[in-house]
Each structure stands twice: as structure tokens, then as C-alpha cells.
Amino acid sequence: MRVFLARYGIHISKTTVHKYMNKTLNLAVIIMRKKPGYTAGKKHKIFNNLLCQNFTVDHKNKVWCTHFTYMRQPNGRFRYNCTIIDLFYRSAIASVNSDYINTDLAKETLKIALKQEKYPKNLILHSDQGQQFAFWEFVLFCKEQGITQSMSKAGCPYDNAAMERFFNTFKSCFYYRFTFESVEMLYKMTKEYINW
The missing domain is CATH 3.30.420.10 (Ribonuclease H-like superfamily/Ribonuclease H)
Incomplete structure (x- = not known):
């Protein structure tokens, strides 16, 4: 960030940029909640996988x-x-x-x-x-x-x-x-x- 701004003759720290982004522009990162670990449960499979990770479909309602x-x-x-x-x-x-x-x-x-x-x-x-x-x-x-x-x-x-x-x-x-x-x-x- 500092190198990018220095190209344009602006010399400010990353902390200052962060402050302006938060307070002046009201920008903030959205932090995703951590997902709980996977716990293997009872298998209920009674049907085969007909897609096999092929998600391309040629017409609607197929x-x-x-x-x-x-x-x-x-x-x-x-x-x-x-x-x-x-x-x-x-x-x-x-x-x-x-x-x-x-x-x-x-x-x-x-x-x-x-x-x-x-x-x-x-x-x-x-x-x-x-x-x-x-x-x-x-x-x-x-x-x-x-x-x-x-x-x-x-x-x-x-x-x-x-x-x-x-x-x-x-x-x-x-x-x-x-x-x-x-x-x-x-x-x-x-x-x-x-x-x-």
C-alpha cells in the first residue's frame, strides 16, 4: 500500500490509511464466522449421485x-x-x-x-x-x-x-x-x- 501511494507522491502509513477507510469512508471488512468442524453422522444415502459434479445444464427445469x-x-x-x-x-x-x-x-x-x-x-x-x-x-x-x-x-x-x-x-x-x-x-x- 505504501509503495503504491508513494508512486503518486503520497507518503502515509498503512495505519493512517486504515483509519481513513474506517472513520471517513465507513469501510470495514466482513469477517466470516468460523464454521464448526465436520462430524460424520449416520449415512442415509438411498439414491445414486446422478450429477457427479457436472453442474452444466442445457435447459431450465432439468x-x-x-x-x-x-x-x-x-x-x-x-x-x-x-x-x-x-x-x-x-x-x-x-x-x-x-x-x-x-x-x-x-x-x-x-x-x-x-x-x-x-x-x-x-x-x-x-x-x-x-x-x-x-x-x-x-x-x-x-x-x-x-x-x-x-x-x-x-x-x-x-x-x-x-x-x-x-x-x-x-x-x-x-x-x-x-x-x-x-x-x-x-x-x-x-x-x-x-x-x-
Whole structure:
């Protein structure tokens, strides 16, 4: 930084630049929260991985990806979000928040996506091996809708990288940048961001 500024005849220290950036320009770095270490759980895999890390799709409503993320509420409790993205556009087509991370949340999100996209046929739904996606109620619902399920390898986030990237952007560009005064405000702003 000092070498760069010296080129233009400006001689100030890095500390001074830092002070001006913080106080005058109101610029600050966003520090990502450290993620807890991975703990291997029970494997629930009942479907093969049909994507094999190939996230290129030639038309819409061919492959959807889904996943959960968590957000801390103003009262300290967690709120969970389930989102489905279309790999063709890499954008969300359905997103639902809930106090519980369960099959009902996954199923409700899928119902909204299907209604939004007018019940597409020959659809692949890719997810991780979460028990929410392996539970018989969710599996049966997918079969009834003609949806083929695909699952990542256990403990391998690269197999669902499109969703991991979506939630990374969601948290760094939206969630970590705001303070939410109420659960209602968190819900409203999340919906606005996801549907933007």
C-alpha cells in the first residue's frame, strides 16, 4: 500500500490509511464466522449421485439442487432456510424459512417450486444425504411427482457445490451485513433477497 501511494507522491502509513477507510469512508471488512468442524453422522444415502459434479445444464427445469442453511434469530435461536435452485439459471425458484429443519420444510419448499414452475416433467432433484431428503414421506412425494432424486456422497460438499456457493453468497452479501430486530424482519428481508 505504501509503495503504491508513494508512486503518486503520497507518503502515509498503512495505519493512517486504515483509519481513513474506517472513520471517513465507513469501510470495514466482513469477517466470516468460523464454521464448526465436520462430524460424520449416520449415512442415509438411498439414491445414486446422478450429477457427479457436472453442474452444466442445457435447459431450465432439468436439474434442481436443494439444501438447508441456518440463521441465528434476534432471540438467539436458530431459524432454518431451505432453498431450491435451477442449475440452468443458478437462481432460486423456491425458498422457505422455518423454526425446524425437517422433512416438512423440504417438502413445502419443493411444493412451492413445482407450483411456480408448473410441475415440470423428467426432473432431477439433487441434494445431500440429509435425513430430511431420505425420509420416506419426502421420497414418496418425489415419486408421485415423477421426480428422480440424486444424492451427494456423504461429507462431500463439492458434490452439491452449486448450493454451497449459493448459500455462501447469500450469507456474505446479505445475512452477515444486517442486524435483524425481529423474526418477522428476518423473514421479510430474506424473502426480498432470495426473490430479487
